[in-house]
Amino acid sequence: MPNPIEFYFDFSSPYSYLASEKIEALAARYGRRVQFKSILLGAAFQAAGTRPLVDIPLKGEYSKRDIERSARYEGVPLALPQPFPIGTVGAARAQLWLSDRDAERADAFVHAAFRAYFVRGRNIGLGDVLEQVLREVGADAAEVLQAIQQPAIKERLKSQVDGALARGVFGAPFIFIDGEPFWGNDRMPQIERWLAQGPF
Amino acid sequence: MPNPIEFYFDFSSPYSYLASEKIEALAARYGRRVQFKSILLGAAFQAAGTRPLVDIPLKGEYSKRDIERSARYEGVPLALPQPFPIGTVGAARAQLWLSDRDAERADAFVHAAFRAYFVRGRNIGLGDVLEQVLREVGADAAEVLQAIQQPAIKERLKSQVDGALARGVFGAPFIFIDGEPFWGNDRMPQIERWLAQGPF
Incomplete structure (x- = not known):
């Protein structure tokens, strides 16, 4: 069995949402699974000394247009939510907690949470919205919401980040993919070639 | 006659080089011309509060790998030059000066200068290298090198930036394309659809 495709993402990242809608079908065409790994972009931005796209002059304005155009280009439903970006630590912990117990449900939660935010504009940073999304995928919402307040899962997420x-x-x-790094939804064509032909 | 495709670039930008190798053939397939417009990325980075890719922790290391892999993916010859990035104000002024007088030679200069730097590793920021590239495209190198020191062309470039x-x-x-902005070599597929079908 080939290695799974490791997919690091933040629930507040629109390009992650776009890629999440395609990556499993792409992986399946080449006999691979996808391992969704939630992280917090804030920590990554701090390490790289960068900022959220929308906070950058000129680039911020362009990126709103580009996100919407890219969604239309790919035929993926998207409506830029407000507020944006949002804190996603609760959703990230919930996904990680689920993934330690039931990978299938954790994957379903990835899609349900992304769509709640980027299609229906629901702020998944709020507890009651998170609860609804957890119920939607058949999780014991009360149990998960209680678990994500515990030190164990906080530590798990920190260590994943x-x-x-x-x-x-x-x-x-x-x-x-087998250790080769690809950043951005734009790299899907290169990812596909890598899966099909191996290193190039 | 449809509007030309406006292509803003910096001679020190590897993704600009990659795109420059494809954009004219793409434009021609849809009955368009390309208008190459040299700028200085330093000014743009200052306006956006960003930095050259290679100066950004983590992103800098990744981008070297990505530039080389992207070149192989597209079948475009490239060897990452040293030093990188370089000052390109002389080359930018030369291209602009030529474009005011002989568009065809100015376009030839774009490709010759990009290839000198990104294929043969020649530092086009140096006067003697610039002179050789100008000769290569049949320009009067002495005349151009003298002209790019004059206030008129300095002002022209500043105003283009x-x-x-x-x-x-x-x-x-x-x-x-007809006012629609596309950033990055990654957007070539969207550009192609826009040319083929119009706005989406």
């Missing part, structure tokens, strides 16, 4: 930084992750989506 | 900033240019390549 630190591990990502140690591997050079500075943005999202950030995808590894 | 200011014009670019006013249009929201913050990086390179930065491409406009």
Whole structure:
């Protein structure tokens, strides 16, 4: 069995959302699975000395247009949410907690949370919205919401973020295939060639 | 006759080089011309509060790998030069001066200068290298080297850079098609669809 595709993402990253809608079908065409790894971009931005896209003069304005155009180009439903960006530590911990127990449900949660925020404009940074999304995927919402307040999962997420930084992750989506790093939804064509033909 | 494709670039930008090798053939397939517009990324970075890629922790290391892999992916010859990046004000002024007099020679100079730097590792920031590249495209090198020291062309370039900033240019390549902005070599697939089908 080939290695899974490692997909680092932040729930507040629109390009991660776009890539998340395509990556599993792409992986399946080449006999691979996807391992979704939630991180917090704030930590990565701090390490790289960069900022959220929308805070950067000129680039911020352009990126709103580009995100919407890219979604139309790819045929993925998207409506830029407000507020944006948002804190996603709760959603990230919930995804990680689920992934330690039930990978399938954790994957379903990735898509449900991304769509809640980027399609329906629901602020998944709020507890009650997070609760609804957890219910939507059949999780015991009360149990998860209680678990993500515990030191154990806080430490797990911190260590996943630190591990990502140690591997050079500075943005999202950030995808590894057999150790080869690909940053950004734009790299899907190169990812496809790598999966099809191996290193180039 | 449809509007030309406006292609803003800096001679020190590897992704601009990659895009410059494809944009004319792409334009021609849709009955368009390309208008190459040299700018100085330093000014754009200052306006956006950003920095050259290679100066950014983590992102800098990744980008070297990505530039080389992207070149192989596209089948464009490239060897990352040293020093990098370099000052390109002389080359930018030369291209602008030529474009005011002989568009065809100015376009030939774009490719010759990019290839000198990104294929043969020649530092086009140096006067004697610039002179050789000018000769290579049949320009009167002495005349151009003298002209680019004059206030008139300095002012022309400054105004081209200011014009670019006013249009929201913050990086390179930065491409406009009938006013629609596209940033980066990654956007070539969207550019192709825009040319083929119009706005989406």
